Amino acid sequence: MATHRHDENCQRMFALLSEYLDLELPAETCQEMDAHIAGCGPCAAFTASLRKTIELCREYRPQELPDPIARDARQKLLEAYQKMLAGRRS
Amino acid sequence: MERAAEIELARQLLAGTPEAFDRFVDHFRAKIFHYSRIMCGHREDAEEVVQETLLRVFENFGQLREPEHVRAWVFRIAKNACLIKRRKSVYAPQQELSLDELMPARAPGGDPMKIEIADWSGLPEDEVLRSELQHVLEDAIANMPEIYRSVMLLRDVEELSTEDTAQVLDLNTDAVKTRLHRARLLARKQIDTYLRANGQAVERN
Numbered sequence: 001m002a003t004h005r006h007d008e009n010c011q012r013m014f015a016l017l018s019e020y021l022d023l024e025l026p027a028e029t030c031q032e033m034d035a036h037i038a039g040c041g042p043c044a045a046f047t048a049s050l051r052k053t054i055e056l057c058r059e060y061r062p063q064e065l066p067d068p069i070a071r072d073a074r075q076k077l078l079e080a081y082q083k084m085l086a087g088r089r090s
Numbered sequence: 091m092e093r094a095a096e097i098e099l100a101r102q103l104l105a106g107t108p109e110a111f112d113r114f115v116d117h118f119r120a121k122i123f124h125y126s127r128i129m130c131g132h133r134e135d136a137e138e139v140v141q142e143t144l145l146r147v148f149e150n151f152g153q154l155r156e157p158e159h160v161r162a163w164v165f166r167i168a169k170n171a172c173l174i175k176r177r178k179s180v181y182a183p184q185q186e187l188s189l190d191e192l193m194p195a196r197a198p199g200g201d202p203m204k205i206e207i208a209d210w211s212g213l214p215e216d217e218v219l220r221s222e223l224q225h226v227l228e229d230a231i232a233n234m235p236e237i238y239r240s241v242m243l244l245r246d247v248e249e250l251s252t253e254d255t256a257q258v259l260d261l262n263t264d265a266v267k268t269r270l271h272r273a274r275l276l277a278r279k280q281i282d283t284y285l286r287a288n289g290q291a292v293e294r295n
Contacts, residue, residue: 015189018271024252042205046194049210053278056213056220056227057246064133066123066140069115073141077115080148085106088152 009036010043017050091117093161093249100157115144121161122168125243128232129172139175143168162254165244169258186268187235192275194282208285223281230280231273238273245270 013036019025020033037043091099096117102110119140126139146167154163194205212219231239231247244255245266252270256263 011193014193015271018274019267022252024267042194042207045207045210046205049207049282050274050278052210052213053227053274053281054246056223056281057242057274057277058249060224060227060247062124062127062228064124064127066119066137069119074115077141077144077148078111080145081103081111081151084148084151 010040013037013040013043014046017047021047021051021054097158097160100154100160103151104154104157118144118147118164121248122164125165125168125248126172126175128228128243129169129236129240130175131232135172135175139168139171142171146171159254161248162250162258165248165250166258169240186237187272187276189272189275192272192279206286208282210282210285223284226281226284227277230277234273234276238269238276241266241269242273242277246274 013020013033016025016029016033020030023030025033037047099110099114099117103114122140122143123136126143127133127136130136130139143164147164150167154160194207213223231242234242240259241255244250244258245252250258252263252266255261255270256266259266261269
């Protein structure tokens with residue numbers, strides 16, 4: 001793209017990338033970005049890396065687990081639950 | 091647990107179905123723990139937040155008007171419990187980061203059509219790399235400023251909507267979007283740095 005103005009466009013795109021990936025932009029802006037990204041190697045690579053970051057977040061499952069619930073802690077929660085239910089019924 | 095199953099569980103709990111209680115406790119204990127572990131930075135604090143949150147959840151469950159928003163409702167209580175546990179060093183006031191700091195670096199030589207970026211193409215197919223990157227991501231989230239950490243955990247890990255996240259955090263939706271974008275850019279940068287340090291090719295055009 002001989003007329004491609006890299007700096008100005010890319011900076012604008014850069015600010016909107018998350019909304020673009022979340023499909024939260026107006027259709028017209030979205031199409032502009034599709035067109036820009038299709039013709040701009042750095043923006044395409046960067047957008048792909050941001051998309052993959054979001055994918056990693058969505059599948060992120062922490063290794064560390066809470067300790068099993070103690071009997072008295074569970075009992076306290078159960079009592080609060082039963083009290084709430086009784087309040088709803090009365 | 092799928093979102094639909096979680097909502098159904100909330101409905102059963104409201105209706106007093108006996109089996110729902112333990113399933114709800116198990117499901118949300120893990121979720122609240124993961125959130126508060128990263129938000130508070132300390133395991134003991136996180137354990138306390140879990141119990142305090144669930145106690146408040148059960149005391150007030152009758153006030154849950156829309157079971158379809160149960161996840162956001164629980165996280166709002168968890169967020170408040172975390173704030174009480176806040177430690178100054180972790181929650182120092184933060185300014186919004188400038189986007190310029192998060193833009194990729196120009197490739198050496200200053201060619202504007204090239205940026206420095208790792209080769210991400212092995213993702214997400216490569217299982218080993220993906221598992222390593224989960225740790226990098228966890229560190230990145232844990233170390234980002236609190237205002238970004240909370241938004242990223244709720245939007246991208248817990249997959250709450252922008253509106254639900256705004257409600258949990260007492261923000262408007264524009265602030266959620268602004269912060270989410272910066273959070274993602276910060277996480278992306280950490281991952282990119284890791285990939286480059288581990289020999290993935292650099293420079294794209």
